[in-house]
Amino acid sequence: MTGVAELLRGKDVCICAGSGGVGKTTTSAAIAAGMAARGHRVAVLTIDPAKRLADSLGLPELGNVERRVDPSLFEAEGIETEGGELWAMMLDAKATFDDLIAKHAPDAETRDRILDNRIYRQISNALAGSQEYMAMEKLFELHQESRYDLLVLDTPPSRNALDFLDAPRRLTQFIEGRSLQVFMRPTGLGMKLFGRGTSMMFSVLRRLTGVDLLEDISEFFQAFSGMVGGFQERAKRVNELLADRRTSFVVVCGPQGEPIEEAVYFHRQLVEASLPFGGVIVNKVHFDSEFAVQEGEDPAAELAEAVGDRDLAERAVATLDDYRALAARDRRNIERLTAEMRARRVIQVPYLDEDVHDLAGLMEINRYLFATEPEREALAASR
């Protein structure tokens, strides 16, 4: 087994993480399709796939339930999946949050009080971290059901890896609402905690926020108070799943300086948090081997002779020079990344000239994702 198959051996959860715009969704789909083609039952949970890709895989809009990708699509590509299945689901964070409330609410009345609360309606959509948390919540739920050999999670894009890793903690901390409870009852504990000047502070705050805003928030937290235990327990188990040795975090990035920096940063955070790091996938790489020029060669002269047009040959060589500059940059950045990883767990995928929008495109990516490093170099050189 090589490449991604090697990284994911014995794993039942693969979390693809990284900043926005690096091709994370496509990579997640490609990994899932590749593992399905190798005989596994795989489900990919995704946030917002390209419409053409989703359409070509026969996936409807949001639904929050997983759908099976028609096996005939694999057959059409000449792939024998040997019992493998590909399922996909588009995550609906709000619906997941609502389900979670329904599950934890002690009774129908509490449930409705929360679902109808204006603050809840606001946060279930907009609270920073809620989308991240709900992605993990859904992952956990599917993992509990153990209907799949492998779950691949395409995480919401975030500029900061901590946002994602921190989501369960932040959300439970928020739901506990301890800090705000202090504001609701500005006596006793609150006074002790914050000391002199506290009551004056609260009076200023009340004046600033308007009393009814504080009341809305207060009502929200009261409705939630009975559920805090359930949420905390759940978040604890989600965290256990993330840290499990059968989980693998795969960082997806691009070859430019900034995405590489972010990947390095993300890797460090995973290691610090003792989370299982699998490897890095670098998309859109210009391989050196694709654009190599040997010492002493004069490509412009050679090409001018072949094509019988000096000007055209020179324009082609000018383009080559531009591409070589990009390839040199990519190599430098990837060397830096590889040094940081202290292992050859860096998988490079070339810059393809066309958008990936169907299973055939995913399989093209998989030729690289599932290859050994020398195979990848050879593939790129022969493009």
Place this chain on the structure above:
Amino acid sequence: MADPFEKRLLFVTGKGGVGKSTLSLAIGMAAAERGKRVIVCEVASQEHASRVFRRAEVGFHEVEMRDGLWTISIDPDHSLREYLTIQAPVRAMGEMLSRSRVFTYLTAATPGLKELVTIGKIWELAQLDRKVRRGRKYDLVIVDAPATGHGIGLLQTPRTFATIARVGPIRSQAEALDAYITDHGLTGAVIVALPEEMPVNESELLETELTEELGVAVDRVYMNGIYPERFSDGDADRLEAVAGSVDGGARAAVRAALSEHRRARAHRHQIERLRSLVAADVATLPFIFEPELGVEGIELLAAEVAR
């Protein structure tokens, strides 16, 4: 079509990874060239501007990077502290309030408060009558907004608070913020896209959300990273015909040329799609073949942006 350079407040929005930070600086440079006093606000502590200019991190300070171009990194904690200092009836009290640990808890726990105080600070920067003592007056405030989802959240916050808080200063201030960002004479947004399917689709959605749901004017869509067209279809055919008969560097040159030709064609297609999908004026920006975009690369873009 409205000119984004004539606004006082300009949000640079778009999907992650499309070059919002770079373009924010490019627009800032172009406006400063025209003699405006400009500040570029970062809101996710990226410190992108300070890195481009090879300067120390700026943090919550207005720092001049070059003639007429300032930058600041806005974070919710500092914004809230400053807000309280300004709001408190007695300054000393505000300062005491803002030093209290209570506010770390408050920002952590109140939904949307981080966004509200952030946009409050952005608004404050755009005022001619600055609330901050001895505050500098800017002609243009540019916001390097967070990626699509969170960016919309940021712009939506004032309206949300104006609805949730029925009375009191928060309500009236949130209303004032909302009125400012939906005033098409004062505030605008530009959307940055890349010539790929997803960013183009997302630009269409983003424009609809900004204009129809939030009431924010979208002044321009910038299609970033467009490859040059160095080869005609005929050129490509002739190169393709000899691809098999050359090797080494010549073959690599053919491959690079054909790749660029294919990408340029794909880019043209996406530019057409974008033009058909969005109502705002679409401007294209060239791909800069440089390993990393430094000040010179951004100057090139600034010249294009100003056209």
